[in-house]
Amino acid sequence: MNIANQPAKAVPALPDAQKVLEVQHYTDRLFRFRVTRPASLRFRSGEFVMIGLMGEPHPETGKQKPLLRAYSIASPAWDDALEFYSIKVPDGPLTSKLQHIQVGDEIILRPKPVGTLVHDALLPGKRLWFFSTGTGIAPFASLLREPQTYEDYDQVIITHTCRDVAELTYGAELIQSIREDELLAELIGEGFADKIAYYPTTTREESPKMGRITDLLRDGTVFAELGIEGISPETDRAMVCGSMGLNTDMKEILEGYGLREGANSEPAEYVVEKAFVGDGI
């Protein structure tokens, strides 16, 4: 019998499937990928969605359930595709598999965006700070390409702290591409990128700026280097995304400057979101 003539066995389609369009690996801990965007998906830059893959078949029933995790959308709301920036946890239920996706594969994406790192959760101000560690830069990769960020603020400061220099690559390339992007300049306005101050630091490998951002704020290094007097509730707004430790420490620091935590329902001077749950790897 000619196997080629047999009817193809139906492959069950994933629920809420989206196709992988691009994958780029940075280190053995980090990669980014782009997927198709569901036509119905509307989101605000800075929000997150649940994404994942089908889990292993149940040993007895053979049934498979989706294995989903929260992921910040790293692309802006106007983009045709969706970008994600991901960790690779060696024995992580999802990322031990997700790190092997290739162009043309499918992932599951639940089209229900939520999150606090949105412009609506902040009161009007003059200067906007994005404080991030590790993959916590993802929501800011979205907001840094969002026209409203530059319409609402005179200055936008993005700080990104990682263990080593290679882990800064995604952010460094993003800032560079924003500065060179003619389409963005047309969309947002010529010279918009001059409002961005990029402040990358490393903690475990030698680089031009060393140290945790929390220490560099406490001892005034950040302000001295950026030529800023300090953070005040009259002018400054902040968004924080990183480990539990960063979030807790930044809350204390920002409240010390007199900023209050905001939410979608009650905008104030700063907002925080976890980049992941747990103590890090």
Ligand code: FAD
């Ligand atoms: P899990 O069982 O989920 O995690 C295992 C352990 O790995 C955790 O306990 C923690 O110690 C560590 N870990 C998990 N995620 C990270 C991380 N991002 N950085 C450092 N250590 C981590 N992850 C992303 O990679 N990109 C995102 O944009 C992103 N956005 C998120 C937004 C929200 C609101 C939340 C709550 C989490 C987000 N995460 C993001 C984390 C993500 O949901 C998963 O935890 C991660 O993909 C690992 O999944 P896993 O099943 O492999 O391991």
Ligand code: A2P
């Ligand atoms: P450190 O190397 O001193 O722990 P991770 O890769 O573990 O998610 O960490 C990303 C970066 O966040 C690292 O440079 C780490 O510094 C830094 N970091 C971890 N906890 C805090 C914190 N509480 N405040 C500021 N930075 C932190």
